[in-house]
Amino acid sequence: MPIDAATALAAEPRSGEISWTPKDVLLYHLGIGAGLPATDPDELRYTLESRLHVLPSFATVAGSGAPGVISGLSMPGVEVDLARVLHGGQSLTVHRAIPAEGRATATSRVAAVYDKGKAAVLVLRTEVADTDGPLWTNDAQIYVRGEGGWGGDRGPATRLDPPAGPPDRTLERTVREDQALLYRLCGDWNPLHADPDFAKTAGFDRPILHGLCTYGMTLKAAVDTLLGGEVSRVRAYATRFAGVVYPGETLRIRLWKEAGGVVRAEVSAVERGDAPVLADTVVRHS
Incomplete structure (x- = not known):
């Protein structure tokens, strides 16, 4: 079996130094569609270095690009075909505000291996700390078909129960045709997001x-509409990837504000009959 759960779980964590600059943060923000309209003050906090706020999800690419995902697939006990790999879910815990420039130590390990019958799920955990202490913890749930x-x-x-009642906000966001090509410059070079031939091998049009x-x-x-644009209020953020998105499609984002510092979200692809894209999505905030 290409995945040896016992070996993967017993492997020594891998640690390495990572660093990032405001240029990396700006590229990430542009990669997720920030900057429209370009002169909007609310967008300039994501796109202008003199007033830069770091969206906490930047942690998923800071320093080494998708930490714990591609690199985690080369851990001892893990030998898989990249064409069989899908990102099943992601959770992030923010221990304190992420600076616009930094240097830190990232420590990655396989935290769990689950047997789903027709697939295996690897939980790849990356903990990041600088000289002042912990910064963030990322858990990537990696779905490996046939393992x-x-x-x-x-x-x-x-799985969570659906949010109660109508959403507090419903937004639509267009995914540019070139958005995957731009986003991959943040460090996730999986050819599934750029190479048509590889995508067909993996089962996608x-x-x-x-x-x-x-x-x-x-x-x-969620931050812009329900948290007053205050990125520092985000404490944790988790989702399950329920379906794919193709560049050029429109995302419909439904948001519910719940008691106890919680925002729930559901995301779908408009052009495919509101096909689910993100589910069980929770933002915890102060």
């Missing part, structure tokens, strides 16, 4: 948008 069935732990149930791009677009929508 389950060894009788292992199926893992916890993660054409290249798909990075799930983490949709993830960032959705957090930005």
Whole structure:
């Protein structure tokens, strides 16, 4: 079996130094669609270095591009075909505000391996800290088709009940035709998002948008509309990737503000009959 759960879980964590600059933050914000309209003061906080605020989802690409995802697939005990890999979900815990420029240590490991029968799910955890202490923790849930069935732990149930009542806000965001090509410059070079031939090998008609791009677009929508544009209020953010997005499509983002510092979100693709894209999506905030 290409995935040896015992070996993967017992492997020593990998640590390395990462760094980022305001240029990296600006590129990430542009990659998730910030800057429209270009002179809007609310957008300039994402696109102008003199007033730069860092959206917390930048943590998914800071320093090494999609930390814990592509690199995690080369951990001991893990040997998989990239064409069988899908990003199943992502969770982020922010321990304090992310600076616009920084240097830190990122430590990655396989935190869990689950047997879903027809697939395996790897939980790849990356913990990042600088000299002042912890900055953030990323958990990437990686779905590997055809690698389950060894009788292992199926893992916890993660599905949530639907939000109650009508959404507080419903927004539509257009995904540019070139958005995946721009977003991949943040460091996720998986050819699934750029190479038509590779996308067909993986079972898709054409290249798909990075799930983490949709993830960032959705957090930005929640921060801008329900959190007063204050990125520092975000404490945690989690989602399940329920379907693909193709460049050129329109995202419909529904947001619910709940008690206890919670925003719920559901995201769908308008042109495909509101096909689900993100589900079980929760932003926890102060």
